[in-house]
Amino acid sequence: MVSSDFEKQVAGYGLTTAQILYRRPDHRWLLQSYLWQNYDLFPEFPALGRFLAFWQEKLEGPLHSVQVAHCKLIKPAELRAVDGVFRLH
Numbered sequence: 001m002v003s004s005d006f007e008k009q010v011a012g013y014g015l016t017t018a019q020i021l022y023r024r025p026d027h028r029w030l031l032q033s034y035l036w037q038n039y040d041l042f043p044e045f046p047a048l049g050r051f052l053a054f055w056q057e058k059l060e061g062p063l064h065s066v067q068v069a070h071c072k073l074i075k076p077a078e079l080r081a082v083d084g085v086f087r088l089h
Helices: 004-010 046-058
Strands: 014-023 031-040 063-071
Touching: 004 031, 014 046, 031 046, 046 063
Parallel strands: none
Antiparallel strands: 014 031, 014 063
């Protein structure tokens, strides 16, 4: 049985982390940080877009800025040249 996270990675999803700075509802001059992490597609980021739309619609703290980092976890294998062959008898 394969996990749904692994299936997403095979389908091209990568791990996406967003640092969200937002203004506190009670003290608008004060910024607070929230980290969001999920599997998402680069460069459209549909899951992050849905989360930010939810934030703006349902939560009181207005967004200040969002920084995004993305990494594909399943990549083609790296090949290295071998300098020699050693035989064990």
